[in-house]
Amino acid sequence: MAEISTDGVGSKITMALKTGSGVDIHELATSLSEAEAMPKIDSVTAKKASATVAISGFGVLKNGVAGVRTALKALEDKDALLLNSVSSSNPNSVEVQISSQSLAKAGKTAIQVLALARPEVTEVHNAAGAVFSSASQAISGLTTVTLAVDGTSRAIPIGTATPQGFVDAINAANFAGVTARTMVKAATGGTVSIIVQGKTGLANAFTIGTNLSGDAELSYVQEQAAQNLKLKVNNVEEIYRDNNSPADVIDGVQIICKTSNADGATRNIVVSENTSGLKTSIDRFITAYNDLLTLTDYLTGDKDEEDELAGSLVKDKRTVNSLISRSRELIGLASESASNGFSTFRDIGISNDLSGKISINESVYSTALKTNFSDIRTMLTGDTNDQPATSLADRGLALQSSAILNTMIDTTGSITTGKVNAEQSVTKYTAELLELQERLENSKKRYLAQFAAMEGLVQRSKNTQDYLTSQFKAMESMYSK
Numbered sequence: 001m002a003e004i005s006t007d008g009v010g011s012k013i014t015m016a017l018k019t020g021s022g023v024d025i026h027e028l029a030t031s032l033s034e035a036e037a038m039p040k041i042d043s044v045t046a047k048k049a050s051a052t053v054a055i056s057g058f059g060v061l062k063n064g065v066a067g068v069r070t071a072l073k074a075l076e077d078k079d080a081l082l083l084n085s086v087s088s089s090n091p092n093s094v095e096v097q098i099s100s101q102s103l104a105k106a107g108k109t110a111i112q113v114l115a116l117a118r119p120e121v122t123e124v125h126n127a128a129g130a131v132f133s134s135a136s137q138a139i140s141g142l143t144t145v146t147l148a149v150d151g152t153s154r155a156i157p158i159g160t161a162t163p164q165g166f167v168d169a170i171n172a173a174n175f176a177g178v179t180a181r182t183m184v185k186a187a188t189g190g191t192v193s194i195i196v197q198g199k200t201g202l203a204n205a206f207t208i209g210t211n212l213s214g215d216a217e218l219s220y221v222q223e224q225a226a227q228n229l230k231l232k233v234n235n236v237e238e239i240y241r242d243n244n245s246p247a248d249v250i251d252g253v254q255i256i257c258k259t260s261n262a263d264g265a266t267r268n269i270v271v272s273e274n275t276s277g278l279k280t281s282i283d284r285f286i287t288a289y290n291d292l293l294t295l296t297d298y299l300t301g302d303k304d305e306e307d308e309l310a311g312s313l314v315k316d317k318r319t320v321n322s323l324i325s326r327s328r329e330l331i332g333l334a335s336e337s338a339s340n341g342f343s344t345f346r347d348i349g350i351s352n353d354l355s356g357k358i359s360i361n362e363s364v365y366s367t368a369l370k371t372n373f374s375d376i377r378t379m380l381t382g383d384t385n386d387q388p389a390t391s392l393a394d395r396g397l398a399l400q401s402s403a404i405l406n407t408m409i410d411t412t413g414s415i416t417t418g419k420v421n422a423e424q425s426v427t428k429y430t431a432e433l434l435e436l437q438e439r440l441e442n443s444k445k446r447y448l449a450q451f452a453a454m455e456g457l458v459q460r461s462k463n464t465q466d467y468l469t470s471q472f473k474a475m476e477s478m479y480s481k
Contacts, residue, residue: 104252201242
């Protein structure tokens with residue numbers, strides 16, 4: 001007798017042939033093994049799903065904290081809170097721009113541009129004082145050009161003894177800012193002159209010569225003498241610079257002189273303080289702080305089948321509540337750099353409502369700003385720029401607050417730890433599900449083997465029954481004759 005098959009197809013064939021017990025042993029084995037294993041599998045699957053969404057929840061929460069830290073970052077540096085601006089009464093004559101926020105001070109400066117800085121310009125002709133016929137005209141015997149600037153000289157070799165070779169040698173030497181070029185002066189024709197130019201400023205005047213005896217075949221015409229910029233600043237006369245864009249005449253301001261004032265006209269340069277940067281940064285901090293509280297409610301609130309992040313950290317309320325508690329500490333935190341009675345965010349009008357969210361009393365803030373801006377800046381920044389969080393010096397309130405939040409999201413912080421734990425749980429539950437699935441398959445195989453053996457017994461019983469029945473019928477037929 002053939003062995004009873006334990007696969008699904010064999011079971012169905014056995015049933016179709018009306019052999020065996022007539023029971024679909026494959027379906028029965030599957031049902032029994034799933035009844036034993038599925039409750040555990042469903043439980044672990046749900047835990048894995050919960051841990052998976054918690055990973056995303058912790059990631060979103062970390063971004064929310066980072067948003068508050070970014071807002072606080074804008075309050076850490078003293079220069080960022082006071083944005084100076086500068087204007088000129090005649091920008092077509094004297095243009096101005098802030099070069100250093102920390103150095104610029106509010107006030108007015110009167111400037112007269114008595115003379116502009118200019119470079120020396122010398123034109124090189126042939127010995128007869130005429131222009132060259134072309135840039136490639138040969139200059140007999142020319143091998144070296146010598147430049148001298150402010151007591152320093154250099155002999156520059158010339159590769160090709162032509163006007164263009166002369167120009168190329170000077171430019172390749174890059175000596176003391178002296179440059180050269182060929183210039184076609186006539187409206188028509190290809191004749192050229194050599195134009196040599198230095199940097200602006202009297203100290204950059206130069207002399208030029210060549211190896212030719214008495215500079216035969218060459219002559220020099222100084223078209224423009226070097227000159228310094230000459231200023232009169234707030235009635236202080238004879239202030240000189242070697243360029244027209246000095247950044248050290250007015251603290252923190254670069255001036256760009258475009259024209260000289262032959263008529264002695266005065267240009268007024270006005271530096272104004274603008275504290276709007278402070279208010280903008282405070283408003284961003286308030287918004288980021290309140291957004292973080294809204295986010296914590298969302299992540300620990302009611303679940304939503306259509307939004308997996310909603311309620312994703314409901315099982316991690318302890319961690320979230322710790323963050324909320326630390327965040328609320330910021331509003332009453334005392335600055336290490338308190339100044340003249342200004343120590344906390346409350347001192348500039350920021351306070352919590354019953355929900356924990358913060359807002360600013362505009363009247364309190366405006367009053368404090370009018371009379372105590374420098375104290376507020378000291379409280380927030382410690383009068384520093386780019387102060388490291390690890391500094392041993394007194395820190396500003398913004399940096400202190402940022403450091404507190406950082407303890408929640410750094411590599412050992414509770415939020416990072418919670419995310420890591422959730423990731424480890426997903427790994428663990430994935431391994432458990434693989435093990436449970438293996439148990440399910442083994443259970444199914446065990447049931448199938450048992451049912452196959454049962455089917456074999458049933459089949460043998462039926463065969464015996466059929467044999468006896470046929471024997472009885474044969475005997476009955478024989479005795480009935």
